[in-house]
Amino acid sequence: MIHPIPPGTRDVLPDEMRELRRLRAALIEVFEARGYGEVATPAIEYDEVMARGDGRAARSAYRFFDESGELLALRSDMTVPIARLVASRYAASEPPHRLCYLASAYRAVRPQRGQMRELVQAGVELIGAPAPEGTVEVIEVLEAALDAAGLERAVIGLGDADLYRQLLEEFGVEGDAADAVLASLATHDLVGIEENLLQAGIASEQAETCVALTQLRGGKEILEQARGLGGAAVERATARLSETYEGLERRGAADRVQIDLGLLRDLGYYSGAILEVYDPALGHVLGGGGRYDGLMQRFGVDLPAAGFALYLDRVHTAQMEESRRGGGDR
Amino acid sequence: MSGFAASRARSDGPLKLAVPRGALFAETLDVLDAAGIDTSELRGDSRSLIFETSGMTLVTMRPSDVPTYVEVGAADIGITGKDVLLEQSDRIVYELLDLGFGRCRMVLAARTGNDRLGEAQRRLGMMRIATKYPRIAERYFESTGRQIELIEVKGSVELAPLVGLGDGIVDLVATGRTLEENGLEVREEIVECTARFVANRVAHKLRSAEIDELTTKLREASGGGE
Numbered sequence: 001m002i003h004p005i006p007p008g009t010r011d012v013l014p015d016e017m018r019e020l021r022r023l024r025a026a027l028i029e030v031f032e033a034r035g036y037g038e039v040a041t042p043a044i045e046y047d048e049v050m051a052r053g054d055g056r057a058a059r060s061a062y063r064f065f066d067e068s069g070e071l072l073a074l075r076s077d078m079t080v081p082i083a084r085l086v087a088s089r090y091a092a093s094e095p096p097h098r099l100c101y102l103a104s105a106y107r108a109v110r111p112q113r114g115q116m117r118e119l120v121q122a123g124v125e126l127i128g129a130p131a132p133e134g135t136v137e138v139i140e141v142l143e144a145a146l147d148a149a150g151l152e153r154a155v156i157g158l159g160d161a162d163l164y165r166q167l168l169e170e171f172g173v174e175g176d177a178a179d180a181v182l183a184s185l186a187t188h189d190l191v192g193i194e195e196n197l198l199q200a201g202i203a204s205e206q207a208e209t210c211v212a213l214t215q216l217r218g219g220k221e222i223l224e225q226a227r228g229l230g231g232a233a234v235e236r237a238t239a240r241l242s243e244t245y246e247g248l249e250r251r252g253a254a255d256r257v258q259i260d261l262g263l264l265r266d267l268g269y270y271s272g273a274i275l276e277v278y279d280p281a282l283g284h285v286l287g288g289g290g291r292y293d294g295l296m297q298r299f300g301v302d303l304p305a306a307g308f309a310l311y312l313d314r315v316h317t318a319q320m321e322e323s324r325r326g327g328g329d330r
Numbered sequence: 331m332s333g334f335a336a337s338r339a340r341s342d343g344p345l346k347l348a349v350p351r352g353a354l355f356a357e358t359l360d361v362l363d364a365a366g367i368d369t370s371e372l373r374g375d376s377r378s379l380i381f382e383t384s385g386m387t388l389v390t391m392r393p394s395d396v397p398t399y400v401e402v403g404a405a406d407i408g409i410t411g412k413d414v415l416l417e418q419s420d421r422i423v424y425e426l427l428d429l430g431f432g433r434c435r436m437v438l439a440a441r442t443g444n445d446r447l448g449e450a451q452r453r454l455g456m457m458r459i460a461t462k463y464p465r466i467a468e469r470y471f472e473s474t475g476r477q478i479e480l481i482e483v484k485g486s487v488e489l490a491p492l493v494g495l496g497d498g499i500v501d502l503v504a505t506g507r508t509l510e511e512n513g514l515e516v517r518e519e520i521v522e523c524t525a526r527f528v529a530n531r532v533a534h535k536l537r538s539a540e541i542d543e544l545t546t547k548l549r550e551a552s553g554g555g556e
Contacts, residue, residue: 188424190425191428325342
């Protein structure tokens with residue numbers, strides 16, 4: 001007799017669990033070795049806490065009342081609960097705080113698309129270390145985690161969350177018009193970006209600049225190309241990126257980092273550097289992260305912060321694809 | 331930079347391009363030829379679905395399957411109609427280029443000289459709309475503040491209003507001949523659609539040089555996307 005479970009959730013059986021356990025252990029070992037202590041937080045938070053982190057994109061999809069009428073929420077990511085934890089439990093201790101986690105988060109799904117309602121994330125948060133050093137450290141931990149997972153071919157995309165917001169301001173595009181452009185940017189609809197920009201009344205030359213920027217991805221040389229396209233917003237973003245990239249170079253950690261001016265993440269709390277992780281064996285993004293220098297302030301502690309999260313199941317899938325590929329080559 | 335280039339040079343075999351069969355097929359092959367990709371094998375009467383040519387793998391499929399293959403990376407890049415992309419707007423693919431061909435219009439149509447559509451809206455507050463594009467239709471009527479009852483059909487949608495299934499239809503129109511022959515006329519134009527060049531999100535990042543080069547060639551081949 002079959003007893004169904006909700007779409008977007010799944011059971012894990014022993015063979016898979018054994019592999020997942022090895023992967024979990026390898027990741028936590030990397031995090032702990034670099035001074036990131038593991039924490040756990042409740043899966044249920046007050047809705048007010050989750051909403052404080054991000055009123056829009058990361059708002060929990062599952063909210064309900066408890067027996068005394070309080071509005072509770074299933075957490076939609078781990079960054080916001082950890083921000084709450086640091087503000088509450090580490091108020092008296094000296095930053096930076098290095099924390100890591102391996103935990104489930106809960107998201108809304110679109111029906112019949114194989115999306116997960118419950119997904120396991122493995123990640124770190126570095127709270128109290130500013131850019132660029134803090135960003136460099138987080139990227140180094142991410143690289144070590146990817147190595148530990150056997151994903152030597154994985155690539156980290158490094159972009160800037162503030163670039164387009166500031167560029168649009170510079171162009172005088174605001175309000176709904178700016179949101180429309182940012183939405184087409186987020187989905188990387190280049191045809192739409194250009195249409196939306198022209199509709200917002202900016203010159204076609206500026207629209208072309210904006211589209212050309214989104215296509216710049218590669219090594220350090222693309223920062224030069226970006227500066228060639230001009231503008232104060234581009235100047236500021238490339239300066240931030242180049243600081244981070246040079247920091248990585250000094251630590252010998254820049255080889256697998258691809259600077260990407262087309263990157264845009266959908267969580268509202270990001271500022272400055274943003275990250276995405278890819279593996280050639282998989283068509284999906286393995287994880288992401290970045291700086292969220294304004295988030296802690298919403299919890300009453302003004303500390304710069306950065307972190308990343310990997311989707312454990314996708315890392316596991318990539319692991320299998322990579323090992324299959326390795327087997328095929330022989 | 332050198333280390334970077336070396337690490338980026340990894341590739342997993344030839345780029346896989348999803349080619350739409352059907353209405354866009356002939357013009358897709360023409361634009362690929364113009365971009366230097368030999369499509370002679372696809373033009374024969376081969377029953378094969380996969381072709382190796384000019385250092386690429388061309389995979390032929392229904393246009394509406396292209397976003398599915400490209401989203402998961404089963405194809406790195408593809409060509410399909412904007413109508414398909416709009417209907418499947420929840421699929422995450424990067425839309426890189428308007429190829430300009432395959433131009434047609436998504437329209438609201440109803441029986442010629444017949445006010446059933448208007449009457450349904452006035453007296454019943456609701457139009458019954460038959461379509462193969464439920465999401466586009468839903469979004470369009472929602473954005474214009476009108477209520478509809480959506481009837482999804484798979485085959486010739488022109489049939490629906492003729493036999494009383496729905497007051498009007500939302501459908502793709504190229505020349506308008508099919509509508510005319512069935513006693514239907516265009517009432518409203520919803521959006522103009524052309525063929526688009528799309529890419530998988532990860533392939534766009536990890537195989538940037540190859541994809542950018544092909545984008546440039548396709549832009550030139552399609553006349554700058556105009």
